[in-house]
Amino acid sequence: MSKSCFSTFSLCLFFLHIFLCLLLTQSAHESAIVTQIPGFNATLPSKHYAGYVTVDENHGRNLYYYFVVSEGKPSEDPVVLWLNGGPGCSSFDGFIYEHGPFNFEAANTKGGLPTLHLNPYSWSKVSSIIYLDSPAGVGFSYSQNETDYTTGDIKTASDTHAFLLKWFELYPEFLSNPFFIAGESYAGVYVPTLALEVAKGIDAGVKPKLNFKGYMVGNGVTDEQFDGNALVPFAHGMGLISDDLYEEVNNECNGNFYNPASDTCASKLETVDQDIDAVNIYNILEPCYHGTETEKITASYIRLPSSFQTLGETERPFPVRKRIFGRAWPLRAPVRDGIVPTWPQLMTGHRAPPCTDDEIANSWLNNEAVREAIHTAKKSVVSSWDLCTDKISYHRDAGSMIKFHKNLTSRGYRALIFSGDHDMCVPFTGSQAWTRSIGYKIVDQWRPWLSNDQVAGYTQGYDKNLTFLTIKGAGHTVPEYKPREALDFYKRFLAGLPI
Numbered sequence: 001m002s003k004s005c006f007s008t009f010s011l012c013l014f015f016l017h018i019f020l021c022l023l024l025t026q027s028a029h030e031s032a033i034v035t036q037i038p039g040f041n042a043t044l045p046s047k048h049y050a051g052y053v054t055v056d057e058n059h060g061r062n063l064y065y066y067f068v069v070s071e072g073k074p075s076e077d078p079v080v081l082w083l084n085g086g087p088g089c090s091s092f093d094g095f096i097y098e099h100g101p102f103n104f105e106a107a108n109t110k111g112g113l114p115t116l117h118l119n120p121y122s123w124s125k126v127s128s129i130i131y132l133d134s135p136a137g138v139g140f141s142y143s144q145n146e147t148d149y150t151t152g153d154i155k156t157a158s159d160t161h162a163f164l165l166k167w168f169e170l171y172p173e174f175l176s177n178p179f180f181i182a183g184e185s186y187a188g189v190y191v192p193t194l195a196l197e198v199a200k201g202i203d204a205g206v207k208p209k210l211n212f213k214g215y216m217v218g219n220g221v222t223d224e225q226f227d228g229n230a231l232v233p234f235a236h237g238m239g240l241i242s243d244d245l246y247e248e249v250n251n252e253c254n255g256n257f258y259n260p261a262s263d264t265c266a267s268k269l270e271t272v273d274q275d276i277d278a279v280n281i282y283n284i285l286e287p288c289y290h291g292t293e294t295e296k297i298t299a300s301y302i303r304l305p306s307s308f309q310t311l312g313e314t315e316r317p318f319p320v321r322k323r324i325f326g327r328a329w330p331l332r333a334p335v336r337d338g339i340v341p342t343w344p345q346l347m348t349g350h351r352a353p354p355c356t357d358d359e360i361a362n363s364w365l366n367n368e369a370v371r372e373a374i375h376t377a378k379k380s381v382v383s384s385w386d387l388c389t390d391k392i393s394y395h396r397d398a399g400s401m402i403k404f405h406k407n408l409t410s411r412g413y414r415a416l417i418f419s420g421d422h423d424m425c426v427p428f429t430g431s432q433a434w435t436r437s438i439g440y441k442i443v444d445q446w447r448p449w450l451s452n453d454q455v456a457g458y459t460q461g462y463d464k465n466l467t468f469l470t471i472k473g474a475g476h477t478v479p480e481y482k483p484r485e486a487l488d489f490y491k492r493f494l495a496g497l498p499i
């Protein structure tokens with residue numbers, strides 16, 4: 001056999017190999033591509049994929065994801081996993097109300113299909129994002145074995161890690177992009193627990209090797225003591241309780257506001273609760289709507305000076321939710337080890353449900369054509385989509401997150417801890433205090449940060465790339481209230497630039 005013949009033959013083999021590889025990687029996620037989106041009738045600005053990854057074959061435990069490819073440079077831009085909290089809330093919360101590719105305009109008729117417009121502040125402008133419904137039982141994720149719906153922090157983190165490994169096998173072209181994990185609220189627990197699993201996996205040589213760089217937590221649940229003590233100073237600083245009450249509660253409780261040691265302390269805390277009870281917990285500037293009272297509140301709002309009328313204003317063309325059906329816990333009851341009730345579970349108790357408005361998400365995600373277009377399980381398997389589910393029984397079993405943050409930052413992973421400073425659900429006072437308590441040297445002294453030439457909040461940078469950041473005037477779900485500012489800090493953090 002002549003040399004040239006041999007080399008032609010090997011060249012053929014080489015091309016056949018390339019071809020097969022392309023075919024395999026193509027076909028691996030080809031079936032997940034989203035070709036059209038009901039409610040949106042223009043061309044998508046980037047590719048979207050959606051589907052399931054099975055994390056446990058025996059149990060038939062399947063996690064649903066919606067993947068938005070970057071509208072910038074997909075081959076270089078970071079890949080970010082986004083997690084909403086709860087426990088029990090779907091990450092479509094982030095997709096629909098916060099930083100997804102679309103702004104949703106409600107239909108004229110109740111339950112009608114919303115109209116979708118492009119969101120100029122979508123986080124997909126600068127990154128690819130995986131919106132994951134986690135744990136199984138939440139959103140469109142499910143298990144064929146219902147024992148899986150009893151779960152907790154540790155199992156959730158290990159499932160999500162399994163998800164990531166399989167997901168990157170399906171999408172190997174994104175394996176070399178910088179990878180970040182982000183989330184808010186109860187994801188203040190999901191994010192660091194998962195990040196540690198990922199870091200341990202990398203150390204142990206688990207394949208595929210994730211190019212993990214860092215993480216972000218917004219208004220995140222972190223630590224019983226810090227979170228529990230955050231409310232009273234917040235309420236005082238914001239002018240929601242009097243100086244007298246603040247002094248009394250301090251004297252009676254000795255700075256321990258989360259676990260009253262005496263009846264007098266408990267009774268002072270009760271007075272604090274009464275004072276703030278009617279305030280919107282997710283953004284103290286927003287009115288709390290109560291059905292028919294809406295008109296009245298709107299009218300009194302309009303009598304305010306014009307500077308006050310624009311206080312909670314956002315650049316979103318459609319109003320933010322009137323109130324979020326998200327995760328809070330009764331005031332003064334920080335998430336402790338043990339069972340964490342989901343919102344629907346809390347509501348069966350005597351505490352009245354908050355005035356909710358998840359109409360747009362419900363009407364879109366429970367629409368038959370939408371479900372088909374975004375590849376959800378059939379209705380016989382996942383009957384309806386709920387923003388927050390009561391299907392799961394969730395145990396907090398990973399304790400305080402502070403040790404996780406210490407571990408991760410000392411290994412060189414970058415961390416951004418951000419807070420909408422008008423959120424009373426997980427107030428910034430707690431996040432500011434625990435980040436400081438870690439004791440790292442301050443490398444960027446407390447200063448304002450700017451967006452659109454305006455002060456958008458404040459930041460303090462610590463050694464080991466731990467950054468604390470506030471977003472002025474934002475509530476619990478920061479990008480929902482401050483979309484432009486949120487895209488600005490997000491972009492800068494991902495790029496490793498000062499914020």
Ligand SMILES: *[C@@H]1O[C@H](CO)[C@@H](O)[C@H](O)[C@H]1NC(C)=O
Nearest residue numbers: 038039040041042043115116
């Ligand atoms: C998009 O929908 C609107 C309203 O249904 C319709 O008038 C318009 O022609 C549609 N555009 C395209 C490109 O299909």
Ligand SMILES: *[C@@H]1O[C@H](CO)[C@@H](O)[C@H](O)[C@H]1NC(C)=O
Nearest residue numbers: 058059060144145146147148
């Ligand atoms: C569900 O999982 C549990 C725990 O692994 C197992 O004992 C049980 O047999 C499973 N049930 C079904 C119907 O497979």
Ligand SMILES: *[C@@H]1O[C@H](CO)[C@@H](O)[C@H](O)[C@H]1NC(C)=O
Nearest residue numbers: 196200403406407408410411
């Ligand atoms: C971080 O945690 C890992 C695994 O739990 C442990 O092996 C390692 O020593 C810890 N590193 C630091 C710096 O705390």
Ligand SMILES: *[C@@H]1O[C@H](CO)[C@@H](O)[C@H](O)[C@H]1NC(C)=O
Nearest residue numbers: 412414463464465495496497
């Ligand atoms: C912080 O992150 C930047 C960008 O990734 C890196 O260059 C730098 O070395 C890190 N600094 C520390 C103290 O880890």
